[in-house]
Amino acid sequence: MSERDGYPPGVPAWVTCLVGDLDAAADFYRQVFGWSWNVSTEHDYAVATLRGREVAGIGPVAAAGPDAGTGWVTEVRVEDAAATADAVRAAGGSVLSGPLDLSPASILTVLADPAGAVLCAAQPVGRSGAQLVNEPSTWSMSALSTPDPAAVADFYHTVFGWERTDFGPTTLWQVPGYVGGEPTQPVPRDVVAVTHQAPAPARWGVDFWIADVEAAADAAAAAGGQVITAPADRSGLPLRTALLADPDGSPFSVSQLLP
Numbered sequence: 001m002s003e004r005d006g007y008p009p010g011v012p013a014w015v016t017c018l019v020g021d022l023d024a025a026a027d028f029y030r031q032v033f034g035w036s037w038n039v040s041t042e043h044d045y046a047v048a049t050l051r052g053r054e055v056a057g058i059g060p061v062a063a064a065g066p067d068a069g070t071g072w073v074t075e076v077r078v079e080d081a082a083a084t085a086d087a088v089r090a091a092g093g094s095v096l097s098g099p100l101d102l103s104p105a106s107i108l109t110v111l112a113d114p115a116g117a118v119l120c121a122a123q124p125v126g127r128s129g130a131q132l133v134n135e136p137s138t139w140s141m142s143a144l145s146t147p148d149p150a151a152v153a154d155f156y157h158t159v160f161g162w163e164r165t166d167f168g169p170t171t172l173w174q175v176p177g178y179v180g181g182e183p184t185q186p187v188p189r190d191v192v193a194v195t196h197q198a199p200a201p202a203r204w205g206v207d208f209w210i211a212d213v214e215a216a217a218d219a220a221a222a223a224g225g226q227v228i229t230a231p232a233d234r235s236g237l238p239l240r241t242a243l244l245a246d247p248d249g250s251p252f253s254v255s256q257l258l259p
Contacts, residue, residue: 002132002133002134002135003053003131003132004129004130004132004133004180005128005131006129007077007128008077008175008178009077009078009079009160010076010077010078010160010162010175010178010192011076011077011175011178011180011192012074012075012192012193013075013076013077013122013124013129013130014056014057014074014075014122014127014129014130015056015057015072015073015074015075015130015139015142015206016056016057016058016059016072016073016075017056017057017059017072017073017246017250017252018058018060018061018071018072018073019058019059019060019061019246019248019250020060020061020248021247022044022046022058022059022060024224024247025058025246025247025248026046026048026058027223028220028223028224028225028246028247029048029056029246031219031220031222031223032216032219032225032244033048033050033137033208033210033216035048035049035050035055035056035137036048036049036050044059044060045057045058045059045105046058046059050132050137051132053131054127054130054132055130055131055133055137055138056130056138056139071203071248071250071251072204072205072206072250072251072252073110073118073120073204074119074142074193074204075106075108075119075120075121075122075129076119076120076121076122077122077129078109078121078122078123078160080123081098081099081106081108081109081122082107082109084109084111084121084123084159085099085109085111085121087158087159088109088111088121088159090158091114091154091155091158091159092114092155093111093112093113093114093155093159094111094112095109095110095111096110096111096112097109097110098110099123101125102125103125103126104125104127105124105125105127106124106125106126106127107122107123107125108120108122108123109121113144113152113155113156114151114152114155115147115148115151115152115200116201116202117144117145117152117201117202117203117204118203118204119142119204121159134180134181134182134209135209137208137210137211138208138209139206139207139208140181140207140208140255141187141193141194141206141207142193142194142204142205142206142207143193143194143195143196143204143205143206143207144193144194144195144196144202144203144204144205145195145196145197145198145202145204145205146195146196146197146198146202146203147197147199147202148197149166149169149171149195149196149197152195152202153171156173160175161175161176162174162175162192163175163176169196169197170195170196171194171195172187172188172191172194173191173192173193173194173195174188174190174191175190175192176190177190178190178192180192184257205251205252206252206253207252207253207254207255208253208254208255209254209256209257210254210255210256211256212256213231213241213254216242216244216254217230217231217242217244217254220245220246223247224247225244225245225246225247226244226245226249227242227243227244228243228244228251229241229242229243231256233258234255238258238259239255239256239258240255240256240258241254241256242254
């Protein structure tokens, strides 16, 4: 399932990094992940590709509205971005921008959950989502860090239809009937996102699988980024992970799947 041609509603489908300098960000992620770039000067947006398949994007901070800030933003596939905006408000969240017609890619609503964590609802127009996931140098999972996971549980169930399974301070979000990911991954294949209890501010982060986590950390530092948390094995999981940041200071994690 690493090659994808589409995603059902309610499933996170794409990630974009909002940056201050597109050229500098593209060069940084090329050095860390080996991505190639298709740049649209008309739309001021660049799409990363790996093996000829689209994997992620970068765009200017202003593209998502003044309240979104820099950093990685997760887009959840929806049928109707305008109807989702109404559902967000009714469920106690807020609409920061949109719906925005970003054809030929999507119609996008930028939203925040009741704790203030930002993500997007994307109604596809031309781009159906990441075409390559869950393999080295591609996006694997998005995770929400929030002070009170229970306080936002009803919001995500109401807006996206997610079902929750709690394991202490961690919540696994599932879309019933969905099968994604890879058989070798350490979480069930119907899991579409994860929530961890953590101090404020609430935020969504992104994780990328990587072939060599130490090499990725070295590449990030050499390319003008930083290593926030050095590579280390995850307790109880067959993963070695690191938390890195790009030159804008936007954090992202990388995970190496261990034998």
